[in-house]
Amino acid sequence: MRIRRLADIDVLGKRVFIRADLNVPQDDAGNITDDTRIRASLPGIMDALARGGALMVTSHLGRPTEGEWNAESSLAPVAQRLGSLLGRDVPLVRDWVDGGAWHAGLAAGDLVLLENCRMNKGEKKDDPALAQKMARLCDVYVNDAFGTAHRAEATTHGIAKLAPIACAGPLMAAEIDALTLALAQPKRPLVAIVAGSKVSTKLTILRALAAKVDTLIVGGGIANTFIVAAGGRIGKSLAEPDLVGEAKAILDQFPGKVPIPIDAVCAKSFAADAAPTLKAIENVEPDDMILDLGPQSIAALKTIVAKAGTIVWNGPVGVFEFDAFAAGTKALALAIADAPAYSIAGGGDTVAAINEFGIAERISYISTAGGAFLEFLEGKTLPAVAALAARA
Ligand code: 3PG
Ligand code: MG
Secondary structure: OOOOEEHHHHOOOOEEEEOOOOOOOOOOOOOEEOOOOHHHHHHHHHHHHHHHOEEEEEOOOEEEHHHHHHHHHHHHHHHHHHHHHOOOOOEEOOOOOOOOOOOOOOOOOOOOOOOOOOHHHOOOOOHOOOOHHHHHOEEEEOOHHHHOOOOHHHHHHHHHHHHHEEEEEEHHHHHHHHOOOOOHOOOOOOOEOOOOOHHHHHHHHHHHHHHHOEEEOHHHHHHHHHHHHHHOOOOOOOOOHHHHHHHHHHHOOOOOOOOOEEEEEEEOOOOOOOOEEEEHHHOOOOEEEEEEEOHHHHHHHHHHHHHOOOOEEEEEOOOOOOOOOOOHHHHHHHHHEEEEEEEEEEHHHHHHHHHHOOHHOOOOEEOOOHHHHHHHHOOOOOOOHHHHOOOO
């Protein structure tokens, strides 16, 4: 898919509207607990500033009620963090859609943050009238919010159709490039790891990837449903009986592509201090819960990962939050880090595991996105990307 890129646009003296994804996690007091997304947005901001753009940057934060301002959803903490990362003051503009000519004095090298875009009525519905007002604020619209690219909202979609110029920022471009590299013409074997609690939330991804990859490694609650589909025992483990048929259909359609765990670390309850017991799958008892992969299963997966040309990873394969049940996720994470393959990972839990095991530098690309990453894996066209492509 061809899209214009910020790097190819002359922004000197132009008003540049950047839609970033600065939707960062915060604690109860409003402190930012992880500023990865703010840091990931810096290259686009710094590039446009360095080349003489007059910048207005916005993002959503959470899901506030439209048409109302509230302190918890304010981008004020983000403005502050952005300011300290850039070493300059970043003013926050509150009524930026209907608030008059606040942008009249915006000059080359200026940077303001526009308050949470989801406080504007019509943002989430992609209201064309709102998008038109936003488009009039700028000469160049830049979408650098890959994390929100699966949403068709006024700042991610409507404005892209109306602004004089619409292009992708460097983060958006890097995310699309990395995912395209992994999925469009991957170096084989292509191995996908899809784990997490539910088959139901990832069924379309499992189906789409099963058709595309050489090996589809399933983990967590998803693996349990596949174990049942393959005729194995899971006791009282988390699984979805309704989806066993779907899992069986994937196994039947793609024989040998989905390795089924042969052993597991079990416990009688879901707790950090539950006693871990290693069992072959055929020995799992009715009151057992599978909380991690066993060593034989891990060894088999490590061999597959070591030989991969490309690895796509979403979801931890065990309950890695509990030390006694973290070995599988850790071993697989280290195997991915050690593998010569091009590796790409995304999703909140996956990135948390990567950081926990200290392997971030050894993953080829870590996405800043959750939902958008998954929808890309499903093979869906992301509306924000499509809107940029339509303007290329
Ligand atoms: C995310 O954190 O997943 C993105 O910023 C999108 O947020 P949303 O799910 O509220 O649209
Ligand atoms: Mg979300």
